[in-house]
Amino acid sequence: MSDTKIKNMEDFAVVSGISRPTVSKYFNDPDSVRKSTRHKIEVALERYDYRPNIYAINQNRRRTKNIGLVVPNLTDPFFAAIARTIEGLIVSSGFNPLLLSSHGGPEQEIANLNSLRAIKPAGVLLAPLGRVSQSDQVHEFAEQIPTVLFDANLDDVGEAFFGSDNMHSIGLIVEYLCRSGEAPAFFEMEDPINPNAYRRRTAYQAAMERLSFQPEFIRVGGKGWDFEEIGYREGLRAISEDRLPSRTVLCSNDRLAIGLLAAAFESGIQVGRGEMDTLRIAGHDDHPFARYTCPGLTTISQDYEAIGARSVETILKLIDTGERSESREVTLFEGRLVMRGSA
Amino acid sequence: MSDTKIKNMEDFAVVSGISRPTVSKYFNDPDSVRKSTRHKIEVALERYDYRPNIYAINQNRRRTKNIGLVVPNLTDPFFAAIARTIEGLIVSSGFNPLLLSSHGGPEQEIANLNSLRAIKPAGVLLAPLGRVSQSDQVHEFAEQIPTVLFDANLDDVGEAFFGSDNMHSIGLIVEYLCRSGEAPAFFEMEDPINPNAYRRRTAYQAAMERLSFQPEFIRVGGKGWDFEEIGYREGLRAISEDRLPSRTVLCSNDRLAIGLLAAAFESGIQVGRGEMDTLRIAGHDDHPFARYTCPGLTTISQDYEAIGARSVETILKLIDTGERSESREVTLFEGRLVMRGSA
DNA sequence: AAAAAAACTTTACGCGTGAAAAGTTTTAAT
DNA sequence: ATTAAAACTTTTCACGCGTAAAGTTTTTTT
Numbered sequence: 001m002s003d004t005k006i007k008n009m010e011d012f013a014v015v016s017g018i019s020r021p022t023v024s025k026y027f028n029d030p031d032s033v034r035k036s037t038r039h040k041i042e043v044a045l046e047r048y049d050y051r052p053n054i055y056a057i058n059q060n061r062r063r064t065k066n067i068g069l070v071v072p073n074l075t076d077p078f079f080a081a082i083a084r085t086i087e088g089l090i091v092s093s094g095f096n097p098l099l100l101s102s103h104g105g106p107e108q109e110i111a112n113l114n115s116l117r118a119i120k121p122a123g124v125l126l127a128p129l130g131r132v133s134q135s136d137q138v139h140e141f142a143e144q145i146p147t148v149l150f151d152a153n154l155d156d157v158g159e160a161f162f163g164s165d166n167m168h169s170i171g172l173i174v175e176y177l178c179r180s181g182e183a184p185a186f187f188e189m190e191d192p193i194n195p196n197a198y199r200r201r202t203a204y205q206a207a208m209e210r211l212s213f214q215p216e217f218i219r220v221g222g223k224g225w226d227f228e229e230i231g232y233r234e235g236l237r238a239i240s241e242d243r244l245p246s247r248t249v250l251c252s253n254d255r256l257a258i259g260l261l262a263a264a265f266e267s268g269i270q271v272g273r274g275e276m277d278t279l280r281i282a283g284h285d286d287h288p289f290a291r292y293t294c295p296g297l298t299t300i301s302q303d304y305e306a307i308g309a310r311s312v313e314t315i316l317k318l319i320d321t322g323e324r325s326e327s328r329e330v331t332l333f334e335g336r337l338v339m340r341g342s343a
Numbered sequence: 344m345s346d347t348k349i350k351n352m353e354d355f356a357v358v359s360g361i362s363r364p365t366v367s368k369y370f371n372d373p374d375s376v377r378k379s380t381r382h383k384i385e386v387a388l389e390r391y392d393y394r395p396n397i398y399a400i401n402q403n404r405r406r407t408k409n410i411g412l413v414v415p416n417l418t419d420p421f422f423a424a425i426a427r428t429i430e431g432l433i434v435s436s437g438f439n440p441l442l443l444s445s446h447g448g449p450e451q452e453i454a455n456l457n458s459l460r461a462i463k464p465a466g467v468l469l470a471p472l473g474r475v476s477q478s479d480q481v482h483e484f485a486e487q488i489p490t491v492l493f494d495a496n497l498d499d500v501g502e503a504f505f506g507s508d509n510m511h512s513i514g515l516i517v518e519y520l521c522r523s524g525e526a527p528a529f530f531e532m533e534d535p536i537n538p539n540a541y542r543r544r545t546a547y548q549a550a551m552e553r554l555s556f557q558p559e560f561i562r563v564g565g566k567g568w569d570f571e572e573i574g575y576r577e578g579l580r581a582i583s584e585d586r587l588p589s590r591t592v593l594c595s596n597d598r599l600a601i602g603l604l605a606a607a608f609e610s611g612i613q614v615g616r617g618e619m620d621t622l623r624i625a626g627h628d629d630h631p632f633a634r635y636t637c638p639g640l641t642t643i644s645q646d647y648e649a650i651g652a653r654s655v656e657t658i659l660k661l662i663d664t665g666e667r668s669e670s671r672e673v674t675l676f677e678g679r680l681v682m683r684g685s686a
Numbered sequence: 687a688a689a690a691a692a693a694c695t696t697t698a699c700g701c702g703t704g705a706a707a708a709g710t711t712t713t714a715a716t
Numbered sequence: 717a718t719t720a721a722a723a724c725t726t727t728t729c730a731c732g733c734g735t736a737a738a739g740t741t742t743t744t745t746t
Contacts, residue, residue, distance in 0.1 A: 007732085008731085008732050008733075009732065009733065010732080010733095018694085018695090019694070019695045019696070020695095020733090021694085021695075021696085021734085021735080021736095022693085022694060022695075024733070024734065024735085025693095025694095028734090032693095033693075033694085034692090034693060034694075034742085034743090037693080037694075051460075051461060052732080052733070053402065053461075053731085053732055053733070054398075054461045054462060055397075055398045055399075055401040055402040055463075055731090055732080055733090056398075056402050056701090056731070056732035056733040056734085057732085057733060057734080058398040058733095059396065059398040059399050059402060059701055059702065059703085059731095059732085059733070059734085060700080060701055060732085060733055060734040060735075061733090061734065062734090074417060074423045074426070074427070075420060075423045075424055075427060075631070076420075077418060077419075077420055077423075080417045080418045080420075080423060081418055083417070084417070084418060084444070084446060096458070099442060099443075099444075100442075101427070101442075103427060115439070117394075118394060118397045119397060120398075228632070228635050232635060258632075258635050259635060261635075261637060262634075262635045262636070262637055262639070265637035265638065266637075266638075266684075288418070289571070289601075289632055291605075292571050292575060292601050292602060292604075292605045293605070293637070294604060294605055294608035294609075294636070294637040295608065295609075296605070341609075350702090351701085351702050351703080352702065352703065353702080353703095361724085361725090362724070362725045362726070363703090363725095363726095364704085364705080364724085364725075364726085364727095365723085365724060365725075367703070367704065367705090368723095368724090371704085375723095376723075376724085377712085377713090377722090377723060377724075380723080380724075395702080395703070396701085396702055396703070398701090398702080398703090399701070399702035399703035399704085399731090400702080400703060400704075401703090402701095402702085402703070402704085402731055402732065402733085403702085403703050403704035403705075403730075403731055404703090404704065405704090
């Protein structure tokens with residue numbers, strides 16, 4: 001590493017013996033210059049520590065190389081895992097991911113979109129909060145910047161949506177539970193935040209009716225995103241008040257199920273599908289911790305690799321063509337039944 | 344909102360009836376202009392949708408308003424929670440947090456630091472991977488950009504370090520376990536990645552000797568960051584091979600303990616401190632999920648609010664004064680014993 | 687070897703802001 | 717009312733790059 005200070009691209013062009021515009025071309029696409037030129041630049045790069053100034057680049061570029069990635073809550077390992085997958089895909093496409101978490105709050109969600117606006121991203125992948133999202137503002141954002149939704153849908157917002165086929169997956173697990181024992185009751189929040197929760201409610205009802213069972217709901221109170229706590233607290237109460245209509249319970253999501261499992265354990269109820277067990281509990285999502293509950297949680301694994309891949313693919317296409325999609329694509333991926341000890 | 348298109352600060356200055364440099368001053372510090380001027384600008388801001396171009400701003404500013412925040416692994420809810428706390432503190436200080444996860448990989452850690460370098464942050468808060476960190480490169484980074492370490496220390500890297508007092512907290516829980524039953528064996532990875540793991544090992548040994556007990560180690564193999572999996576797999580093995588030297592086990596961290604709990608459950612071992620229970624398991628960190636294990640995990644809660652607050656405070660002071668600290672400050676915060684059902 | 691195409695160089699301008707200097711107006715202090 | 721200080725305006729330059737046009741060299745094709 002030489003001592004000569006390289007302040008800018010001009011300086012660097014001098015020491016590499018190439019004109020600055022050509023150096024600029026190289027940094028935008030190394031394959032766009034002659035092999036011998038590329039070599040000269042790369043030799044210089046090893047001797048001198050130079051990298052183009054991001055701010056100067058983006059000020060002049062028509063489109064930046066940034067892609068925003070907004071998830072509702074990074075504290076939830078499920079979203080942390082999805083985010084990580086998507087980040088990887090964005091990087092390997094030569095773009096720069098910017099990860100933001102809405103921390104469960106609609107104001108933060110809008111604040112995140114505003115931060116992104118300032119960064120002028122090429123596109124945005126957004127998993128919205130859902131029902132509490134300030135839909136009109138999100139919609140306005142998506143009008144300005146190419147946006148693809150995933151995980152939770154908002155009507156008519158963004159160019160496309162990719163998520164899970166709740167109708168299919170809930171059908172799958174309801175059928176399994178009925179087949180392998182008793183028909184499940186549905187454990188859910190009275191007033192769910194997530195649109196998926198509503199779809200799952202409907203899907204449960206449909207599946208039960210298809211199988212000629214009477215749908216039974218255990219609807220519990222509680223606000224916010226602390227689902228484990230709600231599942232635990234309300235689970236304890238439901239158990240002590242003997243409000244479980246069935247000895248098989250399907251939870252609207254794994255985090256509720258994790259709380260309910262803890263409540264059952266504390267109440268001395270043995271969970272599982274064995275002879276000695278008195279309660280079966282199932283969830284939905286295949287949360288990263290679902291395999292370490294006691295017993296392991298029977299659940300539905302969402303195909304978030306596919307959801308992530310298609311989301312990234314779609315936003316890249318939008319960025320590449322520069323067009324908006326003529327029709328809003330909605331694709332739902334099927335989940336997979338994961339059988340563990342709990343049901 | 345008027346239709347006049349405001350392209351830049353010049354345009355905006357015109358419609359607000361103020362000169363551009365004064366407008367610039369306003370955006371850098373609204374209190375630095377006369378009240379009447381501020382009012383004029385704010386009236387214009389409501390009529391016209393203008394916000395300064397971030398790239399143009401940062402190109403000219405000596406120091407940007409960005410603070411980098413790098414954590415080893417966002418998939419770990421523990422770090423997700425710390426990150427969220429710190430993010431909030433940064434925002435309320437008028438800075439812009441940039442959250443990056445190293446995903447458990449030293450290459451990614453360096454890549455993150457390089458991305459940050461390009462962004463020219465005012466300062467960086469770094470929770471390094473630890474033993475696998477490419478220490479010299481991290482050191483070089485910290486020489487260039489004000490950096491404060493937290494959670495895991497690297498010798499002589501950065502201006503300060505804030506973390507947990509493992510000696511104290513392990514002493515606390517070892518004493519509790521001894522007092523309330525049997526002396527614990529220490530369940531840990533043979534080859535831990537995290538420097539805290541080494542400190543906890545030493546702390547355990549010291550505490551046991553102080554209390555005149557013979558330290559007993561259960562050292563298990565396994566690579567990587569999938570601690571629950573390692574705790575589960577190796578726990579199953581240790582149990583089946585009857586390699587538990589004591590009926591009280593202190594795990595090096597909660598994630599190992601969560602895995603071990605699952606292994607115990609699957610092996611039909613009843614965990615807890617009751618008469619009927621045959622194994623006590625304790626952890627360290629107070630992982631967000633520790634209260635929902637079955638039974639709830641007895642553990643040490645790290646004071647990460649204090650760690651976060653002091654880290655932010657320190658980096659802000661460094662940024663503000665523009666100086667480097669004369670001596671590297673190392674402050675360890677004491678944890679708190681959290682008693683739950685498992686031990 | 688000649689012609690055509692590709693790659694490169696030179697020159698010049700633009701992007702939207704920060705910042706400094708010098709002059710002017712407003713506000714606060716005496 | 718006078719004076720000083722603070723706040724503002726105007727002017728000018730700087731930042732580090734993208735981009736376009738026109739001319740030159742190198743490589744490829746015929």
